[in-house]
Amino acid sequence: MKSNRCEVEATELDDAGAGVGPTTNRVVHVPNLLPGERAEVAIDHLSPHKAEAWGHVVRRLGPSSRDRVPPACPAFGRCGGCTWQHLAYPAQLVAKRRRVELALADVLAIETRGVTVAPVRASPQITGYRNKGKYVAGRTADDKLVLGAYAPRSHHVIDTLGCRVVAPVIDEIATWVRGAAEGAKLTAYDERVRSGELRYVIIREAAGDVMVALIVASGTSRAKLEQVANSLAGHPAVRGLVAIENDRRDGAIVPAGSSAKVLIGHGHLMEELAGVPVEVGAGEFVQVNRAQAAAMYARVAELASVTPATRAIDLFAGLGGIGLHLARAGATVVAVEIDRDAVSQLRRAAERAGLPLTALAGDAGDLPGDLRAQLGASPDVVVVNPPRKGLSEGTRELLHALAAPMVIYVSCGPEALGKDLLALAAHGYAPDVIEPFDLMPGTAQIETVVRLRR
C-alpha cells in the first residue's frame, strides 16, 4: 500500500456528511463512505492541530452498507452539495437525530426532567424540494459556459444542471439561462484573474412563477444582458429577470444594499408565509423547503400557546416566516431583522394583511436604545432563529434582560445550539421540547426547534 494510503472502516458520519473511521494514529474523514463500509483511502489533508485527516476512496473493500442507495443527482460526489444522497432516507433521519443528540449531550446531561430529542420530522419531499437554485458561472477547458457549484476546496466549477433537488422548473430555466448566456456570448467570470462578466445565477420559484437574477461584474455589456432577457422572456414561467452588479471578493453573492436592474417584469416574486403574500427578491433569506418550513413554523406557533393577549418577539425574523405565523395565531409581534430590504418587505406584507406585527431593522445583538425600547418589557415569548453560528454574546444578554417566561430557539446549527443552550441554562432556561425538522434531505443539515422555560 502506498505511504499516503490507509484502510478505513467508517463507524460514524461527521457533520459534513463524510464517513469517519479510526486508523492506528488518527481518525480519517472520507466522503461517500458509510458506517460499516471499508475502503482503501488516499489521504489528501492532515490536520496540523489534531490527530485527524481527510481523504478519498481509492478502492472499496468488502460489502456496501444496506443503507446505501443510488444518489438522485448526476453530479453527486462532485458538486459537494448533497453529501448524503447515497444514504437511504430513513437512515438519514436516524443520523440527523444522533447529530442533534451528540451536539446537545452536555445540556441533556444537566437536564433533570428527562427531556429527549424527538424523532426527526421527515420532509414530505426528498427531491425537487428546493425553491431556490444558486449557480456559479465557470468555463470548461474548451471555453464553454458552465453553471454549477465549486468542487469542494477548489475554484473548479462542476456543472450541476440536471440537479434533482431544486424544483424541476428551476433546473429547466437554469438550462435555458445557460443557452441564452452562451448565445449572447456572455463570458464567465474568473475569480482568479478577476475578469469576465457572469458570476452567479440565482433562480427562485414560488407557485410555479420564477424569477432569475444574473449577478455580473460591473461593466458587463448591457446589450448582452438584454439579449439574454429577450431569450428568457420566451419562457412562460419567467415573471422577472434582474441584473445585479457585484465586484466583491468576499464570496457575498448578493451583497446587502445591492440594487437590481430589472430587465423583465418584476424584481421580486410573491411568496406565501402563513398565508400572507410577501415580496421576495434575489437576496433575502427564505427557507428553501417551503412545505416543511410551513410545518415547522406552525409547530412553533403551537408550542408558543398563543392567545390574543400574547406579546411575542421574533429575533432574526427574515421575511417573517415565524413572526407572521405567531401574528396569524393572534399574538402581537415585534420582529427584528438586520436585512433592511427584508424588513421593508415584511412591514408591507403585515400591513396589507392587517396583522399586528412591527418590523424593526437592526442587529439583534446590538440594538440601539430606541429600538430596544420598542421591544417593550416582559414579552410572553421570544423566538430566536439565528444563522448557523448561533447567538452572539449581545443576543444572549438581550434574552437575559427580556426575561420572557418562554424562549423558542429555532436552530440550523446543532453544535452552536448546544453551546447557546448551555449559556441559557446559566440564565435559568431549561428545554422542555426538542424537535428536529428535516428541511434538507440528502444533506447532513438539520433544523431543531427547542422550547425553553424559565
Ligand SMILES: C[S@@+](CC[C@H](N)C(=O)[O-])C[C@H]1O[C@@H](n2cnc3c(N)ncnc32)[C@H](O)[C@@H]1O
Ligand atoms: C436562519 S435565517 C431565519 C429567518 C426567518 N426566521 C425565517 O424562518 O425565514 C436568519 C436571519 O437572521 C438575519 N440576521 C443575521 N444576523 C442578524 C443579526 N445580528 N441581527 C438580526 N438579524 C440577523 C439574517 O438576515 C436572516 O434573515
